[in-house]
Amino acid sequence: MKKAVVLLSGGLDSSTVTAIAHHEGYEIHCLSFNYGQRNVAEIAAARRVVSFFKIPNHYIVDIDLGKIGGSALTDDIKVPKNRDQKSNIKNDIPVTYVPARNTIFLSYALAWAEVLTTDTIFIGVNVMDYSGYPDCRREYIKAFEKMANLATRAGVTGETTIKIQTPLINLSKAQIIKQGNSLGFDYSLTLSCYDPDADGKACGSCDSCIQRKKGFLKAGVKDPTRYQKKNRIATNNISI
Amino acid sequence: MKKAVVLLSGGLDSSTVTAIAHHEGYEIHCLSFNYGQRNVAEIAAARRVVSFFKIPNHYIVDIDLGKIGGSALTDDIKVPKNRDQKSNIKNDIPVTYVPARNTIFLSYALAWAEVLTTDTIFIGVNVMDYSGYPDCRREYIKAFEKMANLATRAGVTGETTIKIQTPLINLSKAQIIKQGNSLGFDYSLTLSCYDPDADGKACGSCDSCIQRKKGFLKAGVKDPTRYQKKNRIATNNISI
Numbered sequence: 001m002k003k004a005v006v007l008l009s010g011g012l013d014s015s016t017v018t019a020i021a022h023h024e025g026y027e028i029h030c031l032s033f034n035y036g037q038r039n040v041a042e043i044a045a046a047r048r049v050v051s052f053f054k055i056p057n058h059y060i061v062d063i064d065l066g067k068i069g070g071s072a073l074t075d076d077i078k079v080p081k082n083r084d085q086k087s088n089i090k091n092d093i094p095v096t097y098v099p100a101r102n103t104i105f106l107s108y109a110l111a112w113a114e115v116l117t118t119d120t121i122f123i124g125v126n127v128m129d130y131s132g133y134p135d136c137r138r139e140y141i142k143a144f145e146k147m148a149n150l151a152t153r154a155g156v157t158g159e160t161t162i163k164i165q166t167p168l169i170n171l172s173k174a175q176i177i178k179q180g181n182s183l184g185f186d187y188s189l190t191l192s193c194y195d196p197d198a199d200g201k202a203c204g205s206c207d208s209c210i211q212r213k214k215g216f217l218k219a220g221v222k223d224p225t226r227y228q229k230k231n232r233i234a235t236n237n238i239s240i
Numbered sequence: 241m242k243k244a245v246v247l248l249s250g251g252l253d254s255s256t257v258t259a260i261a262h263h264e265g266y267e268i269h270c271l272s273f274n275y276g277q278r279n280v281a282e283i284a285a286a287r288r289v290v291s292f293f294k295i296p297n298h299y300i301v302d303i304d305l306g307k308i309g310g311s312a313l314t315d316d317i318k319v320p321k322n323r324d325q326k327s328n329i330k331n332d333i334p335v336t337y338v339p340a341r342n343t344i345f346l347s348y349a350l351a352w353a354e355v356l357t358t359d360t361i362f363i364g365v366n367v368m369d370y371s372g373y374p375d376c377r378r379e380y381i382k383a384f385e386k387m388a389n390l391a392t393r394a395g396v397t398g399e400t401t402i403k404i405q406t407p408l409i410n411l412s413k414a415q416i417i418k419q420g421n422s423l424g425f426d427y428s429l430t431l432s433c434y435d436p437d438a439d440g441k442a443c444g445s446c447d448s449c450i451q452r453k454k455g456f457l458k459a460g461v462k463d464p465t466r467y468q469k470k471n472r473i474a475t476n477n478i479s480i
Contacts, residue, residue: 061304100351103391107347111340134396143387150380151343 001027003118004165005109008032008058010045012212013124013168015190016180020167021122022053023183029057029116031109035064041200045191052189061108081195081205102135106144110162114152119160126168126176141166173215181221188224201228241267243358244405245349248272248298250285252452253364253408255430256420260407261362262293263423269297269356271349275304281440285431292429301348321435321445342375346384350402354392359400366408366416381406413455421461428464441468 004026008014021028032046033039043060050058102125109121125136134140141164148162168176180187192212193202202209204227216223244266248254261268272286273279283300290298342365349361365376374380381404388402408416420427432452433442442449444467456463 063303064301099354099393100347100388100391103350103387104344104347107340107344110343114339134393135391137390140387140390143383143390147343147380147383147387148340150377150383151340151375153339153374156374 001025002120003027003029003116004120004122005029005031005113005116005118006122007105007109007124008046008049009039009124010042010047010049010190011124011192011208012173012180012187012190012215013126013176015045015049015124015187016176016185017122017124017167018049018053018055019180019183019185021165022055026120026122028053028055029059029112029118030055031105031112032058032060033105033108034060034062041191041193041196044200045189048189052186059112063104081203082210100135102133102140103144106148106164110148110152113162114154117160119154119162120165121162122165122167124168125166126171138166138169141169172218173211174218177215177219177221181219186224187216187221188226192225197228201226203228241265242360243267243269243356244360244362245269245271245353245356245358246362247345247349247364248286248289249279249364250282250287250289250430251364251432251448252413252420252427252430252455253366253416255285255289255364255427256416256425257362257364257407258289258293258295259420259423259425261405262295266360268293268295269299269352269358270295271345271352272298272300273345273348274300274302281431281433281436284440285429288429292426299352303344321443322450340375342373342380343384346388346404350388350392353402354394357400359394359402360405361402362405362407364408365406366411378406378409381409412458413451414458417455417459417461421459426464427456427461428466432465437468441466443468 002025004021006014006018006021006028008018008030009032018028018030030046030050032043034043047058102123106121106123109123113119113121123141125141127136127138145162145164148164152162154160154162171179177187191200191202192208194206194208195203197203202225204213212225213223242265244261246254246258246261246268248258248270249272258268258270270286270290272283274283287298342363346361346363349363353359353361363381365381367376367378385402385404388404392402394400394402411419417427431440431442432448434446434448435443437443442465444453452465453463
Protein backbone atom coordinates (compact mmCIF):
# COMPACT_ATOMS: atom_id res chain seq x y z
CA MET A 1 0.00 0.00 0.00
CA LYS A 2 1.49 3.34 -1.02
CA LYS A 3 2.11 5.70 1.89
CA ALA A 4 1.60 9.46 2.12
CA VAL A 5 2.13 12.16 4.72
CA VAL A 6 -0.91 14.46 4.72
CA LEU A 7 -0.75 17.89 6.36
CA LEU A 8 -4.06 18.27 8.17
CA SER A 9 -5.05 21.44 9.99
CA GLY A 10 -8.67 20.44 10.46
CA GLY A 11 -9.80 23.19 8.08
CA LEU A 12 -11.89 22.78 4.95
CA ASP A 13 -8.99 22.56 2.48
CA SER A 14 -6.67 20.13 4.25
CA SER A 15 -9.63 17.93 5.23
CA THR A 16 -10.67 17.73 1.56
CA VAL A 17 -7.07 16.79 0.71
CA THR A 18 -7.29 14.01 3.30
CA ALA A 19 -10.54 12.82 1.66
CA ILE A 20 -8.80 12.80 -1.75
CA ALA A 21 -5.70 10.93 -0.50
CA HIS A 22 -8.02 8.43 1.23
CA HIS A 23 -10.05 8.01 -1.97
CA GLU A 24 -6.82 7.44 -3.95
CA GLY A 25 -5.97 4.54 -1.68
CA TYR A 26 -3.00 5.90 0.23
CA GLU A 27 -2.00 4.62 3.65
CA ILE A 28 -2.32 8.02 5.30
CA HIS A 29 -0.02 9.47 7.96
CA CYS A 30 -1.64 12.69 9.15
CA LEU A 31 0.51 15.49 10.50
CA SER A 32 -1.00 18.37 12.48
CA PHE A 33 0.59 21.21 14.41
CA ASN A 34 -0.24 22.60 17.78
CA TYR A 35 1.13 26.13 17.80
CA GLY A 36 -0.58 27.67 20.77
CA GLN A 37 -4.00 28.44 22.14
CA ARG A 38 -5.32 29.90 18.92
CA ASN A 39 -5.56 26.56 17.16
CA VAL A 40 -6.75 24.23 19.92
CA ALA A 41 -10.17 24.09 18.23
CA GLU A 42 -8.48 23.31 14.89
CA ILE A 43 -6.65 20.35 16.44
CA ALA A 44 -9.98 19.04 17.73
CA ALA A 45 -11.35 19.33 14.19
CA ALA A 46 -8.30 17.50 12.81
CA ARG A 47 -8.93 14.67 15.29
CA ARG A 48 -12.56 14.41 14.11
CA VAL A 49 -11.42 14.16 10.48
CA VAL A 50 -8.80 11.51 11.39
CA SER A 51 -11.51 9.56 13.21
CA PHE A 52 -13.93 9.93 10.24
CA PHE A 53 -11.41 8.28 7.88
CA LYS A 54 -10.22 5.77 10.54
CA ILE A 55 -6.61 6.90 10.00
CA PRO A 56 -4.39 5.05 12.51
CA ASN A 57 -1.40 7.41 12.28
CA HIS A 58 -1.96 10.97 13.45
CA TYR A 59 1.03 12.82 14.76
CA ILE A 60 0.46 16.22 16.41
CA VAL A 61 3.67 18.23 16.63
CA ASP A 62 3.91 20.90 19.31
CA ILE A 63 5.68 23.92 17.89
CA ASP A 64 6.21 27.27 19.50
CA LEU A 65 5.74 29.57 16.54
CA GLY A 66 4.03 31.79 19.05
CA LYS A 67 7.36 32.79 20.59
CA ILE A 68 8.65 33.77 17.16
CA GLY A 69 5.45 35.76 16.76
CA GLY A 70 4.53 38.05 13.94
CA SER A 71 0.98 37.01 13.16
CA ALA A 72 -2.63 37.41 14.23
CA LEU A 73 -2.89 33.62 14.32
CA THR A 74 -0.24 33.27 17.00
CA ASP A 75 -0.06 36.70 18.66
CA ASP A 76 -2.70 38.80 20.33
CA ILE A 77 -3.33 40.87 17.20
CA LYS A 78 -7.04 41.38 16.49
CA VAL A 79 -8.32 39.18 13.65
CA PRO A 80 -9.99 41.49 11.08
CA LYS A 81 -13.73 40.99 10.66
CA ASN A 82 -16.32 41.66 7.95
CA ARG A 83 -13.86 43.26 5.60
CA ASP A 84 -14.09 43.66 1.86
CA GLN A 85 -12.61 40.50 0.37
CA LYS A 86 -11.35 42.22 -2.77
CA SER A 87 -8.91 44.37 -0.79
CA ASN A 88 -7.44 41.19 0.62
CA ILE A 89 -6.23 39.76 -2.68
CA LYS A 90 -2.83 39.80 -4.36
CA ASN A 91 -0.16 42.04 -2.87
CA ASP A 92 -1.83 42.78 0.45
CA ILE A 93 -0.42 40.16 2.83
CA PRO A 94 -2.96 39.77 5.66
CA VAL A 95 -2.04 40.05 9.34
CA THR A 96 -3.14 36.43 9.67
CA TYR A 97 -0.09 35.39 7.65
CA VAL A 98 2.21 33.26 9.83
CA PRO A 99 5.87 33.72 8.83
CA ALA A 100 7.26 30.70 6.99
CA ARG A 101 4.44 28.52 8.33
CA ASN A 102 4.02 26.23 5.35
CA THR A 103 7.81 25.93 5.09
CA ILE A 104 8.01 24.74 8.71
CA PHE A 105 5.04 22.39 8.24
CA LEU A 106 6.40 20.93 4.99
CA SER A 107 9.84 20.51 6.60
CA TYR A 108 8.39 18.30 9.34
CA ALA A 109 6.37 16.42 6.70
CA LEU A 110 9.59 15.90 4.75
CA ALA A 111 11.35 14.49 7.82
CA TRP A 112 8.47 12.10 8.46
CA ALA A 113 8.23 11.09 4.79
CA GLU A 114 11.92 10.24 4.83
CA VAL A 115 11.56 8.09 7.94
CA LEU A 116 8.48 6.36 6.48
CA THR A 117 10.42 5.93 3.20
CA THR A 118 7.64 7.47 1.20
CA ASP A 119 7.97 10.08 -1.52
CA THR A 120 4.50 11.60 -1.22
CA ILE A 121 3.38 14.61 0.82
CA PHE A 122 -0.10 16.12 0.45
CA ILE A 123 -0.83 19.78 1.26
CA GLY A 124 -4.05 21.73 0.74
CA VAL A 125 -2.76 24.96 -0.78
CA ASN A 126 -4.60 26.60 -3.63
CA VAL A 127 -3.96 29.61 -5.80
CA MET A 128 -7.55 30.47 -6.74
CA ASP A 129 -8.42 31.45 -3.20
CA TYR A 130 -4.93 32.84 -2.73
CA SER A 131 -5.36 35.76 -0.38
CA GLY A 132 -1.88 37.14 -0.04
CA TYR A 133 -0.07 34.18 1.49
CA PRO A 134 3.22 33.83 -0.40
CA ASP A 135 3.64 30.19 0.64
CA CYS A 136 0.45 29.03 -1.08
CA ARG A 137 1.67 29.66 -4.61
CA ARG A 138 2.63 27.04 -7.18
CA GLU A 139 6.14 28.43 -7.69
CA TYR A 140 6.76 28.18 -3.95
CA ILE A 141 5.66 24.52 -3.87
CA LYS A 142 7.90 23.73 -6.86
CA ALA A 143 10.87 25.39 -5.15
CA PHE A 144 10.20 23.47 -1.94
CA GLU A 145 10.03 20.21 -3.88
CA LYS A 146 13.35 20.92 -5.55
CA MET A 147 14.98 21.80 -2.22
CA ALA A 148 13.45 18.68 -0.59
CA ASN A 149 15.08 16.43 -3.17
CA LEU A 150 18.47 17.96 -2.38
CA ALA A 151 17.90 17.83 1.38
CA THR A 152 17.29 14.14 1.79
CA ARG A 153 18.70 10.67 1.27
CA ALA A 154 16.48 10.49 -1.83
CA GLY A 155 18.37 13.41 -3.30
CA VAL A 156 21.73 11.72 -2.78
CA THR A 157 20.91 8.14 -3.66
CA GLY A 158 18.27 8.89 -6.30
CA GLU A 159 16.08 6.10 -4.86
CA THR A 160 12.94 8.21 -4.78
CA THR A 161 11.84 11.69 -5.78
CA ILE A 162 9.83 13.62 -3.22
CA LYS A 163 6.54 14.87 -4.64
CA ILE A 164 4.44 17.56 -2.98
CA GLN A 165 0.89 16.75 -4.04
CA THR A 166 -1.41 19.78 -4.22
CA PRO A 167 -4.72 18.47 -5.55
CA LEU A 168 -6.54 21.73 -4.72
CA ILE A 169 -4.05 24.07 -6.32
CA ASN A 170 -6.34 25.13 -9.18
CA LEU A 171 -9.68 24.79 -7.43
CA SER A 172 -11.97 27.49 -6.08
CA LYS A 173 -13.47 27.07 -2.61
CA ALA A 174 -16.76 25.99 -4.24
CA GLN A 175 -15.00 23.37 -6.38
CA ILE A 176 -13.13 22.08 -3.30
CA ILE A 177 -16.43 21.70 -1.41
CA LYS A 178 -18.08 19.97 -4.38
CA GLN A 179 -15.20 17.51 -4.59
CA GLY A 180 -15.24 16.66 -0.89
CA ASN A 181 -19.02 16.41 -0.99
CA SER A 182 -18.89 13.98 -3.94
CA LEU A 183 -16.48 11.82 -1.90
CA GLY A 184 -19.03 11.69 0.92
CA PHE A 185 -17.00 13.84 3.30
CA ASP A 186 -18.82 15.53 6.19
CA TYR A 187 -17.70 19.17 6.41
CA SER A 188 -19.41 19.70 9.77
CA LEU A 189 -16.29 18.04 11.23
CA THR A 190 -14.00 20.83 9.97
CA LEU A 191 -13.17 24.29 11.28
CA SER A 192 -11.89 27.17 9.13
CA CYS A 193 -12.46 30.13 11.47
CA TYR A 194 -9.54 32.32 12.58
CA ASP A 195 -11.43 33.26 15.75
CA PRO A 196 -13.59 30.41 17.04
CA ASP A 197 -15.22 30.45 20.48
CA ALA A 198 -14.27 28.07 23.30
CA ASP A 199 -16.81 25.57 21.98
CA GLY A 200 -15.15 25.54 18.53
CA LYS A 201 -17.97 27.49 16.85
CA ALA A 202 -17.03 29.75 13.94
CA CYS A 203 -17.24 33.56 14.14
CA GLY A 204 -18.73 33.84 10.66
CA SER A 205 -17.08 37.17 9.91
CA CYS A 206 -13.29 36.67 9.55
CA ASP A 207 -11.79 36.34 6.06
CA SER A 208 -11.67 32.57 6.34
CA CYS A 209 -15.31 32.25 7.45
CA ILE A 210 -16.49 34.57 4.67
CA GLN A 211 -14.62 32.63 1.97
CA ARG A 212 -15.98 29.37 3.35
CA LYS A 213 -19.57 30.60 3.47
CA LYS A 214 -19.37 31.88 -0.11
CA GLY A 215 -17.91 28.53 -1.16
CA PHE A 216 -20.87 26.59 0.22
CA LEU A 217 -23.33 29.02 -1.36
CA LYS A 218 -21.62 28.85 -4.75
CA ALA A 219 -21.24 25.06 -4.59
CA GLY A 220 -24.96 24.70 -3.81
CA VAL A 221 -24.05 22.59 -0.80
CA LYS A 222 -25.78 23.20 2.53
CA ASP A 223 -23.33 24.90 4.92
CA PRO A 224 -23.05 22.60 7.95
CA THR A 225 -20.74 24.97 9.86
CA ARG A 226 -21.55 25.53 13.53
CA TYR A 227 -21.64 29.35 13.84
CA GLN A 228 -21.64 31.41 17.02
CA LYS A 229 -25.19 32.59 17.75
CA LYS A 230 -24.66 36.28 16.91
CA ASN A 231 -23.56 35.43 13.36
CA ARG A 232 -26.38 33.15 12.34
CA ILE A 233 -28.43 35.96 10.75
CA ALA A 234 -25.44 37.49 8.95
CA THR A 235 -24.68 34.04 7.54
CA ASN A 236 -27.98 33.97 5.73
CA ASN A 237 -27.46 37.39 4.20
CA ILE A 238 -24.07 36.88 2.58
CA SER A 239 -23.78 37.32 -1.18
CA ILE A 240 -21.50 35.28 -3.46
CA MET B 241 23.01 47.82 13.02
CA LYS B 242 22.42 44.98 10.57
CA LYS B 243 20.64 41.98 12.09
CA ALA B 244 21.25 38.28 11.50
CA VAL B 245 19.72 35.02 12.68
CA VAL B 246 22.54 32.59 13.52
CA LEU B 247 21.86 28.87 13.88
CA LEU B 248 23.90 27.79 16.89
CA SER B 249 24.11 24.17 18.01
CA GLY B 250 26.98 24.73 20.42
CA GLY B 251 29.32 22.67 18.24
CA LEU B 252 32.61 23.77 16.75
CA ASP B 253 31.26 24.85 13.35
CA SER B 254 28.20 26.86 14.38
CA SER B 255 30.17 28.51 17.21
CA THR B 256 32.82 29.63 14.71
CA VAL B 257 30.02 31.01 12.51
CA THR B 258 28.76 32.96 15.53
CA ALA B 259 32.30 34.31 16.03
CA ILE B 260 32.43 35.37 12.37
CA ALA B 261 28.99 37.05 12.42
CA HIS B 262 29.99 38.82 15.65
CA HIS B 263 33.28 39.96 14.07
CA GLU B 264 31.36 41.25 11.02
CA GLY B 265 29.32 43.50 13.30
CA TYR B 266 25.91 41.88 13.09
CA GLU B 267 23.30 42.25 15.81
CA ILE B 268 23.03 38.51 16.42
CA HIS B 269 19.85 36.58 17.15
CA CYS B 270 20.91 33.04 18.04
CA LEU B 271 18.58 30.15 17.38
CA SER B 272 19.16 26.73 18.98
CA PHE B 273 17.04 23.61 19.06
CA ASN B 274 16.24 21.29 21.90
CA TYR B 275 15.27 18.00 20.30
CA GLY B 276 15.46 15.61 23.20
CA GLN B 277 17.88 14.27 25.76
CA ARG B 278 20.66 13.62 23.31
CA ASN B 279 21.47 17.29 22.87
CA VAL B 280 21.02 18.69 26.38
CA ALA B 281 24.81 19.04 26.65
CA GLU B 282 24.88 20.81 23.26
CA ILE B 283 22.32 23.35 24.48
CA ALA B 284 24.53 24.03 27.51
CA ALA B 285 27.45 24.62 25.12
CA ALA B 286 25.32 26.97 23.00
CA ARG B 287 24.48 28.95 26.14
CA ARG B 288 28.20 29.28 26.98
CA VAL B 289 28.92 30.59 23.47
CA VAL B 290 26.02 33.07 23.69
CA SER B 291 27.36 34.24 27.02
CA PHE B 292 30.93 34.56 25.62
CA PHE B 293 29.76 36.95 22.90
CA LYS B 294 27.25 38.70 25.20
CA ILE B 295 24.43 38.02 22.71
CA PRO B 296 21.16 39.26 24.23
CA ASN B 297 18.83 37.28 21.97
CA HIS B 298 19.02 33.50 22.25
CA TYR B 299 15.90 31.58 21.40
CA ILE B 300 15.84 27.83 22.12
CA VAL B 301 13.07 26.08 20.24
CA ASP B 302 11.75 22.80 21.63
CA ILE B 303 11.09 20.41 18.79
CA ASP B 304 10.08 16.80 18.98
CA LEU B 305 12.08 15.36 16.11
CA GLY B 306 12.53 12.40 18.42
CA LYS B 307 8.95 11.28 17.84
CA ILE B 308 9.55 11.36 14.08
CA GLY B 309 12.69 9.34 14.76
CA GLY B 310 15.01 7.82 12.24
CA SER B 311 18.42 8.81 13.58
CA ALA B 312 21.08 7.89 16.10
CA LEU B 313 20.99 11.48 17.33
CA THR B 314 17.36 11.28 18.39
CA ASP B 315 16.66 7.54 18.76
CA ASP B 316 18.32 4.88 20.84
CA ILE B 317 20.54 3.71 17.99
CA LYS B 318 24.17 3.16 19.01
CA VAL B 319 26.49 5.95 17.86
CA PRO B 320 29.33 4.31 15.87
CA LYS B 321 32.78 4.63 17.48
CA ASN B 322 36.40 4.52 16.30
CA ARG B 323 35.48 3.81 12.72
CA ASP B 324 37.51 4.41 9.61
CA GLN B 325 36.74 7.98 8.51
CA LYS B 326 37.28 7.28 4.83
CA SER B 327 34.34 4.84 4.70
CA ASN B 328 32.15 7.62 6.04
CA ILE B 329 32.58 9.98 3.12
CA LYS B 330 30.45 10.66 0.06
CA ASN B 331 27.53 8.30 -0.58
CA ASP B 332 27.44 6.57 2.77
CA ILE B 333 24.87 8.50 4.79
CA PRO B 334 25.68 7.93 8.48
CA VAL B 335 23.12 6.73 11.02
CA THR B 336 23.67 10.03 12.82
CA TYR B 337 21.89 11.78 9.94
CA VAL B 338 18.68 13.39 11.23
CA PRO B 339 16.00 13.48 8.51
CA ALA B 340 15.46 16.96 7.13
CA ARG B 341 17.13 18.51 10.19
CA ASN B 342 18.76 21.48 8.51
CA THR B 343 15.55 22.10 6.56
CA ILE B 344 13.55 22.28 9.79
CA PHE B 345 16.20 24.45 11.47
CA LEU B 346 16.47 26.83 8.51
CA SER B 347 12.66 27.04 8.30
CA TYR B 348 12.47 28.33 11.88
CA ALA B 349 15.35 30.69 11.16
CA LEU B 350 13.45 31.95 8.12
CA ALA B 351 10.34 32.60 10.22
CA TRP B 352 12.37 34.52 12.79
CA ALA B 353 14.27 36.45 10.11
CA GLU B 354 10.97 37.53 8.61
CA VAL B 355 9.64 38.72 11.95
CA LEU B 356 12.91 40.56 12.68
CA THR B 357 12.77 42.00 9.14
CA THR B 358 16.27 40.87 8.38
CA ASP B 359 17.45 39.12 5.25
CA THR B 360 20.45 37.33 6.75
CA ILE B 361 20.68 33.80 8.16
CA PHE B 362 24.00 32.19 9.13
CA ILE B 363 24.51 28.42 9.16
CA GLY B 364 27.72 26.49 9.74
CA VAL B 365 27.53 23.88 6.98
CA ASN B 366 30.64 22.94 5.05
CA VAL B 367 31.35 20.68 2.11
CA MET B 368 35.01 19.86 2.81
CA ASP B 369 34.14 17.90 5.93
CA TYR B 370 30.96 16.70 4.28
CA SER B 371 30.40 13.24 5.66
CA GLY B 372 27.30 12.05 3.90
CA TYR B 373 24.76 14.58 5.12
CA PRO B 374 22.77 15.64 2.05
CA ASP B 375 21.62 18.89 3.68
CA CYS B 376 25.15 20.26 4.09
CA ARG B 377 25.84 20.69 0.40
CA ARG B 378 26.05 23.95 -1.52
CA GLU B 379 23.31 23.02 -4.00
CA TYR B 380 20.98 22.30 -1.09
CA ILE B 381 21.64 25.71 0.49
CA LYS B 382 21.06 27.45 -2.85
CA ALA B 383 17.76 25.60 -3.32
CA PHE B 384 16.67 26.53 0.22
CA GLU B 385 17.52 30.18 -0.45
CA LYS B 386 15.45 30.19 -3.64
CA MET B 387 12.51 28.55 -1.86
CA ALA B 388 12.84 31.00 1.06
CA ASN B 389 12.49 33.96 -1.26
CA LEU B 390 9.25 32.52 -2.65
CA ALA B 391 7.94 31.59 0.81
CA THR B 392 8.01 35.00 2.42
CA ARG B 393 6.81 38.57 2.24
CA ALA B 394 10.22 39.40 0.79
CA GLY B 395 9.50 37.12 -2.15
CA VAL B 396 6.21 38.85 -2.87
CA THR B 397 7.08 42.48 -2.24
CA GLY B 398 10.71 42.30 -3.38
CA GLU B 399 11.73 44.44 -0.37
CA THR B 400 14.58 42.14 0.63
CA THR B 401 16.24 39.00 -0.62
CA ILE B 402 16.90 36.29 1.96
CA LYS B 403 20.54 35.25 2.02
CA ILE B 404 21.78 32.08 3.68
CA GLN B 405 25.35 32.88 4.73
CA THR B 406 27.66 29.86 4.87
CA PRO B 407 31.11 31.25 5.72
CA LEU B 408 32.52 27.76 6.40
CA ILE B 409 31.27 26.13 3.23
CA ASN B 410 34.74 25.74 1.65
CA LEU B 411 36.78 25.34 4.82
CA SER B 412 38.33 22.23 6.31
CA LYS B 413 37.94 21.58 10.04
CA ALA B 414 41.52 22.83 10.56
CA GLN B 415 40.82 26.05 8.63
CA ILE B 416 37.63 26.58 10.65
CA ILE B 417 39.57 26.20 13.91
CA LYS B 418 42.31 28.55 12.71
CA GLN B 419 39.73 31.18 11.80
CA GLY B 420 37.93 30.96 15.15
CA ASN B 421 41.25 30.97 16.95
CA SER B 422 42.38 34.11 15.09
CA LEU B 423 39.15 35.82 16.21
CA GLY B 424 39.99 34.99 19.82
CA PHE B 425 37.25 32.44 20.25
CA ASP B 426 37.56 29.91 23.08
CA TYR B 427 36.74 26.43 21.74
CA SER B 428 36.66 24.90 25.21
CA LEU B 429 33.11 26.31 25.38
CA THR B 430 31.91 24.14 22.50
CA LEU B 431 30.80 20.52 22.25
CA SER B 432 30.93 18.42 19.07
CA CYS B 433 30.52 14.92 20.48
CA TYR B 434 27.58 12.73 19.41
CA ASP B 435 27.76 10.81 22.70
CA PRO B 436 28.84 13.06 25.59
CA ASP B 437 28.61 11.96 29.22
CA ALA B 438 26.26 13.56 31.76
CA ASP B 439 28.93 16.13 32.56
CA GLY B 440 29.14 17.23 28.89
CA LYS B 441 32.54 15.61 28.34
CA ALA B 442 33.28 14.30 24.84
CA CYS B 443 33.64 10.56 24.08
CA GLY B 444 36.63 11.14 21.82
CA SER B 445 35.79 8.26 19.50
CA CYS B 446 32.63 9.10 17.54
CA ASP B 447 32.97 10.46 13.97
CA SER B 448 32.47 14.02 15.16
CA CYS B 449 35.09 13.76 17.94
CA ILE B 450 37.63 12.20 15.56
CA GLN B 451 37.14 14.92 12.93
CA ARG B 452 37.43 17.59 15.61
CA LYS B 453 40.61 16.11 17.11
CA LYS B 454 42.23 15.87 13.69
CA GLY B 455 41.23 19.46 13.01
CA PHE B 456 43.01 20.77 16.11
CA LEU B 457 46.11 18.69 15.31
CA LYS B 458 46.22 19.88 11.70
CA ALA B 459 45.57 23.50 12.69
CA GLY B 460 48.39 23.38 15.23
CA VAL B 461 46.00 24.66 17.88
CA LYS B 462 45.96 23.06 21.31
CA ASP B 463 42.79 20.95 21.66
CA PRO B 464 40.92 22.35 24.70
CA THR B 465 38.16 19.73 24.52
CA ARG B 466 37.14 18.12 27.81
CA TYR B 467 37.32 14.39 27.09
CA GLN B 468 35.97 11.54 29.20
CA LYS B 469 38.82 9.98 31.19
CA LYS B 470 39.02 6.72 29.23
CA ASN B 471 39.70 8.57 25.97
CA ARG B 472 42.48 10.86 27.12
CA ILE B 473 45.25 8.49 26.06
CA ALA B 474 43.64 7.70 22.67
CA THR B 475 43.38 11.45 22.05
CA ASN B 476 47.14 11.81 22.20
CA ASN B 477 47.70 8.97 19.75
CA ILE B 478 45.47 10.09 16.91
CA SER B 479 47.08 10.70 13.51
CA ILE B 480 46.01 13.37 11.04
